[in-house]
Amino acid sequence: MTTIDYRQDFPILKTRVNDEPLTYLDNAATSQKPQAVIDAMADFYANGNANVHRGVYTLAAQATDRYEAVRDQVAQLLNAARREEVFFTRSTTDSLNWVVQTYGEQFVSAGDEIVVAVMEHHSNLVPWQQLAIRKGATLKYVGLQPDGQLDLEDARKQITAKTKIVAVTQASNVLGVTNPIKTLARLAHAQHAVLVVDGAQAVAHMPVDVQALDADFYAFSAHKVYGPTGVGVLYGKYALLEQLTPAQFGGEMISDVDWQTTEFAAIPERFEAGTPNVCGVIGLGAALTYLQRVGFATVQTIEKRLTAQLLDGLTQMPGITVYGPQTVADHGPVVAFNVENVHGHDVATGLDLAGVEVRAGHHCAQPLMRYLHVSATVRASVGFYNNEADVERFLTALKSVKEFFES
Ligand SMILES: Cc1ncc(COP(=O)(O)O)c(C=O)c1O
CATH class of the missing domain: 3.90.1150.10 (Aspartate Aminotransferase, domain 1)
Incomplete structure (x- = not known):
């Protein structure tokens, strides 16, 4: 006790x-916020508000430092090999759609297969389903054992040489089960497929090590880990990120824009077009500090x-x-x-x-x-x-x- x-x-x-x-x-829908998160966000707007990555003045440099420090914190939380493997989105849903719009668009073709589990949240299902429709690919489902656990034998059957993507949740938002991500990574990689993990229901409840899991992409939302709404995280292996064309274009993500062409900024700024949710990211940082203290x-x-x-x-x-x-x-x-x-x-x-x-x-x-x-x-x-x-x-x-x- x-x-x-x-x-x-x-x-x-x-x-x-x-x-x-x-x-x-109703913590699976969203978690409540500790005073430390509320204070950090109020303090940012009261005393530290500036845009990031652009100004040379003190307040802007401080805001950038605070924002980038949260990237380090998330990289450490997930045990990412490099800080550049972490970038900020709006939510788990946004992160997963990002993978579909970049990796999915670039690497899935007619006749390929995408494998999900029947327990997936719509956020890790509808984007893949729509991609499969657009590309003429097949969406396949891994079923459950009688007690609600993922059926690994079925996973072995569904993941084939045609599979390009395996997308599964680490923890179910309905059944309360945690999936064998390492084994699924082995099955996916044996077929040269990538493993996309929906971590929305995991990160608040268990230590997550993306390298030990061997996840290729890993998504979660700040609001389910005691942080604010409107901020998500996407982790991606650097070697994969290097192959991807950004899904969104605009400010922050460029290094040089000419009349007809653009040179993109380095990873991860390349994938964070426009002004990010600076205050929300700082709130996420405060939430993770609080959670790790507990x-x-x-x-x-x-x-x-x-x-x-x-x-x-x-x-x-x-x-x-x-x-x-x-x-x-x-x-x-x-x-x-x-x-x-x-x-x-x-x-x-x-x-x-x-x-x-x-x-x-x-x-x-x-x-x-x-x-x-x-x-x-x-x-x-x-x-x-x-x-x-x-x-x-x-x-x-x-x-x-x-x-x-x-x-
Ligand atoms: C397993 C799972 N995946 C994805 C999501 C989507 O999260 P968000 O609405 O924060 O994008 C949820 C939210 O309930 C979820 O439980």
């Missing part, structure tokens, strides 16, 4: 919803305990179906379920009346919903600032919602 009360660092957790204490269990050992201890409490409570309640593994071993902090004969939106609305905030719907994973033969699920997802009282309030409120619909 930790003695530090991290809740004190998150002002929103002191608020009330529908006259009840806020019980925030430490992944603490994060995982707390989240495991709360996930076990969620799974125990849900699996013991009659009339509840839990999707994904039923036991806490290898289970991430996301638990999706349904209440027999009650639509997920009704469950979530009932819980909201008790101040319990969970997500209900297809979770931007409609092919997965089809695979599971459901139209929607309810999802409770914890972060390290949640506590046992949050999970208890959720389980108590859920029992009342069930009783209401049964009566």
